[in-house]
Amino acid sequence: MTLHDHDQPTPDAIPTHVADLATTCEAPAYLYSRDSFTRNIEQLRTHLPAGAQILYAMKACSIPGLLARAVHSCDGIEVASAGELVAALEAGAMQVALSGPAKSDMALQTALTAEADIVVHVESVHELHRLAAAAKTAKAKAQVALRVNRSSSPVSGSHRMSGEPTAFGISEDQVPSVLALALGMRDVDVVGFHHHAVSNCVDARTYAHHVREAVAYSRRLAGQFDVRLRYVNVGGGLGADPRGDRIDVKVLGELLADCEVGSAQLVFEPGRYLAADAGWYVTEVVDVKVSHGQAFAVVRGGTHHFRLPASWGYSHPFVVVERDEWPYVWDRPGLVDELVTVAGELCTTKDVLARRQPVRRLRVGDRLVFARTGAYGWEISHDRFLRHEPPQLLLAD
Numbered sequence: 001m002t003l004h005d006h007d008q009p010t011p012d013a014i015p016t017h018v019a020d021l022a023t024t025c026e027a028p029a030y031l032y033s034r035d036s037f038t039r040n041i042e043q044l045r046t047h048l049p050a051g052a053q054i055l056y057a058m059k060a061c062s063i064p065g066l067l068a069r070a071v072h073s074c075d076g077i078e079v080a081s082a083g084e085l086v087a088a089l090e091a092g093a094m095q096v097a098l099s100g101p102a103k104s105d106m107a108l109q110t111a112l113t114a115e116a117d118i119v120v121h122v123e124s125v126h127e128l129h130r131l132a133a134a135a136k137t138a139k140a141k142a143q144v145a146l147r148v149n150r151s152s153s154p155v156s157g158s159h160r161m162s163g164e165p166t167a168f169g170i171s172e173d174q175v176p177s178v179l180a181l182a183l184g185m186r187d188v189d190v191v192g193f194h195h196h197a198v199s200n201c202v203d204a205r206t207y208a209h210h211v212r213e214a215v216a217y218s219r220r221l222a223g224q225f226d227v228r229l230r231y232v233n234v235g236g237g238l239g240a241d242p243r244g245d246r247i248d249v250k251v252l253g254e255l256l257a258d259c260e261v262g263s264a265q266l267v268f269e270p271g272r273y274l275a276a277d278a279g280w281y282v283t284e285v286v287d288v289k290v291s292h293g294q295a296f297a298v299v300r301g302g303t304h305h306f307r308l309p310a311s312w313g314y315s316h317p318f319v320v321v322e323r324d325e326w327p328y329v330w331d332r333p334g335l336v337d338e339l340v341t342v343a344g345e346l347c348t349t350k351d352v353l354a355r356r357q358p359v360r361r362l363r364v365g366d367r368l369v370f371a372r373t374g375a376y377g378w379e380i381s382h383d384r385f386l387r388h389e390p391p392q393l394l395l396a397d
C-alpha cells in the first residue's frame with residue numbers, strides 16, 4: 001500500500017492504522033478515531049481558562065463511540081433536539097445544555113424530568129412561557145439561560161448566527177424585558193446567558209474578543225437586574241476548517257487568561273473543533289473517464305454521505321490509497337499526473353467532492369480518503385436520495 005499526497009492543498013498525513021483500515025474495509029465508509037477526538041478535548045482543556053467547562057455539541061458527530069468519549073472527557077453535552085437529548089442522557093451525560101429555536105414539548109419535558117443537570121437556552125418569549133408551564137406541570141424548576149442575539153457581533157466565521165437578523169435567540173433589544181419576565185416566574189431559575197454566535201471561527205483573536213464581549217455583556221445585565229450570574233455560555237464555533245485551518249487554542253487561552261467571570265461558570269460548546277479531524281470518509285474509485293478533455297474519477301459514495309463540499313462550495317482535499325488487486329482480464333482504467341474531478345454516484349452534476357485536483361496516479365479500485373470529515377460530514381448529509389447504500393461507520397481506534 002502506498003500513500004500519494006497530491007500537491008495542494010495538502011491534507012494531514014493519514015495515520016497508518018487509518019490508512020490500513022481504509023484499504024481493507026468495505027467502502028464507502030467513515031472511519032472515526034476516538035483517540036484523535038480525545039486529544040482535541042485534552043488540548044482544549046489545557047489551554048482554556050482553568051475551570052472553563054466544555055460541553056460537546058453532539059450535532060457535529062454523534063456516533064456512539066465519540067459520544068461516549070465526550071461524556072467521559074468533556075463536562076457535558078450540548079443538544080438541540082429531543083432525540084439528541086435522549087441520546088446524551090442514555091450515554092450518561094450528567095450535564096446538558098438544550099438549545100434550538102423550535103424546541104418540542106417532548107424536549108422541554110425530558111429536560112425537566114431528567115436527573116442530569118440541564119440548562120435550557122431559551123430563545124423566545126413564547127418558549128419561556130411554554131417552559132414555565134411545563135415546569136409547573138412537572139413540579140420542577142427550569143434552569144434557564146437566555147440566548148442572546150447581540151446587536152453587533154464581533155466574531156467572524158462561516159455561519160454567523162448573531163449580530164444580524166436570524167431565527168436564533170432573543171434580539172438584544174428585547175433581552176431586558178424577557179429577562180424581567182423570566183425573573184418574575186416561580187418555576188424558572190435564570191442562571192445566565194447563552195451567546196452561540198458563529199461556526200468555524202479560525203481566528204483566536206476574534207474569538208477571544210467574542211468571549212470577552214459575551215462575559216462583559218452578561219455581567220452588566222446581571223448587575224442591572226440583580227441576577228446571581230452562574231452561567232455564561234459563549235457557544236461553539238471554534239474553527240477547524242475542512243480545508244485545513246484551525247483556530248490556535250493556545251493563543252486563545254493566552255488572550256483569555258485575564259478574562260474574569262466572577263463566580264459564574266464559563267462554558268464553551270465546541271462541536272467542529274473536537275470532531276473534525278477525528279473522521280475520514282473513504283470512497284472507492286469505480287470508474288475513470290475523460291469527458292470533453294477533463295478527467296473524472298467516479299466513486300462509490302458522494303455528497304449524499306458527505307455533503308459539506310457541495311454545501312460550502314469547495315474542493316475537499318483527499319489522498320489516494322492505492323490497492324494492487326485487479327481481478328479483471330481487461331486493462332485497468334486510470335490516470336497519471338492529471339487534474340481530476342471526483343464525482344459521486346448520484347444522478348446529478350452537483351455530486352462532486354473535489355474539482356480539478358492534481359493527482360499523480362489513480363486507478364479504478366483505489367481508495368480516495370477524505371480527511372477532516374469527522375464533523376458535519378455524515379451528520380448533515382441526505383443519504384435517502386437515490387437509495388444507495390449508506391456508508392459503514394467504523395471506529396479506527
Ligand SMILES: *Cc1c(COP(=O)(O)O)cnc(C)c1O
Binds near residue numbers: 198
Ligand atoms: C452547532 C452549535 C454548536 C457547535 O458549533 P461548532 O461550530 O460545531 O463548534 C454549539 N452551540 C450551539 C447552540 C449550536 O447550535
